[in-house]
Amino acid sequence: MKLRCEVAIIGAGPAGLLLSHLLHLRGIGSIVLESRSREEVERTVRAGVLEQGTVDLLVRTGVGERLLREGSVHRGICLRFDGETHRIDLSQLTGGKAVTLYPQHEVLKDLIRARLSMDGQMLFGVEDVSIGAVETLRPRIRFRLGGWPCSIDCDFVAGCDGSQGITRGHFPRNALSIHEHLYPVGWFGVLVEAPPSSEELIYASHERGFALVSTRSPTLQRLYFQCDPNDNVANWPDERIWNEFRLRLATRDGWAPKEGPITNKVIVGMRSVVTEPMQYGRLFLAGDSGHVLPPTGAKGLNLAVADVCVLADAIGEFYNNGRSDMLDAYSETVLRRIWKATRFSWWMTSMLHCFPGDKPFHRRMQLAELEYVTQSLSASASLAENYVGLPMPTRRAAATGDPGTVSSASDEARNRPSYGGRKPDEPMLP
Numbered sequence: 104m105k106l107r108c109e110v111a112i113i114g115a116g117p118a119g120l121l122l123s124h125l126l127h128l129r130g131i132g133s134i135v136l137e138s139r140s141r142e143e144v145e146r147t148v149r150a151g152v153l154e155q156g157t158v159d160l161l162v163r164t165g166v167g168e169r170l171l172r173e174g175s176v177h178r179g180i181c182l183r184f185d186g187e188t189h190r191i192d193l194s195q196l197t198g199g200k201a202v203t204l205y206p207q208h209e210v211l212k213d214l215i216r217a218r219l220s221m222d223g224q225m226l227f228g229v230e231d232v233s234i235g236a237v238e239t240l241r242p243r244i245r246f247r248l249g250g251w252p253c254s255i256d257c258d259f260v261a262g263c264d265g266s267q268g269i270t271r272g273h274f275p276r277n278a279l280s281i282h283e284h285l286y287p288v289g290w291f292g293v294l295v296e297a298p299p300s301s302e303e304l305i306y307a308s309h310e311r312g313f314a315l316v317s318t319r320s321p322t323l324q325r326l327y328f329q330c331d332p333n334d335n336v337a338n339w340p341d342e343r344i345w346n347e348f349r350l351r352l353a354t355r356d357g358w359a360p361k362e363g364p365i366t367n368k369v370i371v372g373m374r375s376v377v378t379e380p381m382q383y384g385r386l387f388l389a390g391d392s393g394h395v396l397p398p399t400g401a402k403g404l405n406l407a408v409a410d411v412c413v414l415a416d417a418i419g420e421f422y423n424n425g426r427s428d429m430l431d432a433y434s435e436t437v438l439r440r441i442w443k444a445t446r447f448s449w450w451m452t453s454m455l456h457c458f459p460g461d462k463p464f465h466r467r468m469q470l471a472e473l474e475y476v477t478q479s480l481s482a483s484a485s486l487a488e489n490y491v492g493l494p495m496p497t498r499r500a501a502a503t504g505d506p507g508t509v510s511s512a513s514d515e516a517r518n519r520p521s522y523g524g525r526k527p528d529e530p531m532l533p
Contacts, residue, residue, distance in 0.1 A: 104253040108134045108224070110418060111244045111257040113232060114264030115144050115225060117207060118390030118407040120214035122261055125415035127221055128164060131422055134224040134255055136246060138264075141215065141227045148294075148367075149207040150317065150325055152304075152401035154492025155200040157408045161210070166217045174205035175318060180490065182477055183307040184470060186355040189477035190303070196480075196487035204304075204318060207404055229253075234260055234273045237384040258385065259418060263411075265391040266376065274383045286373035286397060286452060287459050288312070289332030293344060295324045297363030306399075306455055307352050308473060310466060313456045314351040316360060326360065327371075329456055336368040344368075373397040373452065375445050380434035381410075387433060389414055394441050399455065400448035400489070409495050410437050436496055447489040 110126055112119045115137035123133045137144060153161075153174070161167035178194040178201045194201050218225055232246040237260060244255040262270025271279070298321065305316040312329035319325050328347055348360050376395040381388040390407030413436050417429035429436075454472050458465075476482045 104248070104251060106134060106253065106255045108132045108255060108257050109422070110134075110259045110261060111242070111255045112136065112261045112263055113234075113244070113270050114262070114268060114390075114392070115139070115211070115215070115227065116263060116265060116390060116407070117210055117214075117404050118392075118411050119261065119263030120211060120218065120225075121408060122263060122389065122411040122415055123223055123225075124164065124166065124214055124217055125411060126418060127218070127223060129415065129419040129423070131418060132224075133261075134226065134257075135218070136229045136232060136244065136255075137225065137227045138229055138232070139227065141225075144227070145208055145212050145215065147208055147211075150319075150398070151205050151207040151210060151404055153203045153205055153210075154405045154408075155197075155202065156492045156495045157405050158203050160408060160412065160495075161213075166213045169209070169213055170203065170205050173209070174203040177202050177204060177303050179303050181301065181303055181305045182473060183305055183352065183354065184309070184473045186353065188305070188354060188358075189473075191477070191483050191487055191490075193487045193491050196484045197491050200491040202401070202491055206319065210404070232269055234270065234386065237273065237386040240385070242385050260386045261411075261414065262386060262388045262392045263390050263407075266395050268392050270386065271378060271388060271392050273386060278380075278383055280379045282375075282377045282379070284375040284449070286375075286456075287332070288329050288373055288456050289334070290315075290327045290371040290373065290398065291330040291334070291336075291339065291344070292325065292327045292367075292369045292371060293365045294319070294367035295326060295361075295363050295365055296322060297324055297361040298322065299324060300326075300360040305352070306451075308455045308469060309351040310457065311347070311351050314348060316352065323366075324361070324363075330370060332370065332372045334370055336370060339368065341365050371398065373399075375449060377438070377441060377445055379438060381437060382430075382434045387414055389437075393437075394445070396445055396448040397452050399451040400444065402444040402448055405492055406441060406444055409440055413437050413496050440493060440496065443489075443493060 109131050110133040112123055112133050112135045115135050119135050123135050126133050161170055179190050179192045182189045226248055230247045235243050242257055242260050246253050264270055299318045300316050307314040315327040317325045326348060328351055345362055352360055374395060378388060378393045381393040389410035394406060396402050414433060417433050420426040420429050454469055476486055
């Protein structure tokens with residue numbers, strides 16, 4: 104089977120599905136390839152703290168109805184240390200902005216349904232994907248679907264297949280720099296059948312290590328505590344887990360987490376990875392295929408959204424106005440925001456975690472930092488500004504570097520000839 108489209112997208116995660124959606128609103132065709140089944144994609148349970156800009160974009164582009172109905176809006180977070188809780192009022196410090204807790208797999212369900220309702224092309228269960236000729240005007244994707252060999256000729260390839268995907272490997276070795284920092288700690292995460300322990304997220308710094316109290320639903324909660332990344336979940340029976348949470352989350356007024364049956368246990372590693380550049384020829388990286396952050400700052404999904412906003416704008420300008428400067432500047436544009444988010448995640452991780460070999464001096468510096476952040480209005484505002492999300496680049500920002508808010512893709516949906524007025528020599532997919 105031979106197919107043809109304007110943009111071939113590898114990966115049906117948040118980056119790939121949202122990019123396909125945004126391109127459709129601009130009248131640009133795409134095909135999404137995914138190695139997993141649709142059911143596997145929708146069952147992959149991951150937390151989701153959505154920045155204000157991410158929520159605004161999903162709502163504005165028609166995929167936020169369920170998010171608004173079922174998401175939990177948080178206008179503050181709590182920092183807990185030395186037995187006391189200090190609230191950071193996100194909304195007051197940022198002019199009314201907030202974050203919304205809405206699991207990532209629910210975002211994926213919404214995007215998949217939207218693409219299907221618009222006859223979007225998504226091929227699940229593909230195998231043996233390879234990419235060729237990205238240095239030319241006609242890249243080609245080869246893969247197998249149901250055992251049959253297939254190919255896609257396209258104008259651009261978007262690598263949205265995550266840190267373990269294949270697209271980054273198609274960059275020449277001498278054209279790629281990978282900046283990586285491994286943290287010597289991990290997160291032990293549990294899902295608990297219990298009512299919420301707190302109305303807002305609690306980030307706790309304790310001499311035994313970090314702990315996080317999050318919410319998933321009125322009856323299911325997600326909690327984490329810092330652990331050895333090489334530990335094994337088998338070493339942690341339920342009572343030992345609850346004892347650790349009680350110790351790390353203890354307050355002087357006797358607060359304790361709501362306990363219940365633990366339905367899931369997992370250990371998550373912690374690392375920062377930034378790939379430079381994020382484009383080669385007509386191959387562009389977006390989301391986790393270009394960068395990975397520790398979960399402390401809650402930036403992973405939101406950075407993927409920012410990436411594809413810039414990429415969709417740039418591709419739209421190419422087809423609608425014949426401009427290629429925004430495509431040429433894609434990597435430089437998104438990396439500015441990526442490095443700022445990486446800094447914030449590194450800062451939050453360093454401030455809240457205990458690391459092997461730390462001396463008492465380091466703990467005293469952490470406590471001093473936490474006191475400063477919670478007592479200084481400007482320091483609190485800086486944390487809040489980063490937590491709710493730095494401004495997403497506009498089209499002008501992509502060309503000039505100026506900050507701003509993301510443009511509305513829905514404003515651009517209109518009938519127009521494909522390929523910027525060129526008639527393709529092969530038919531588009533229906």
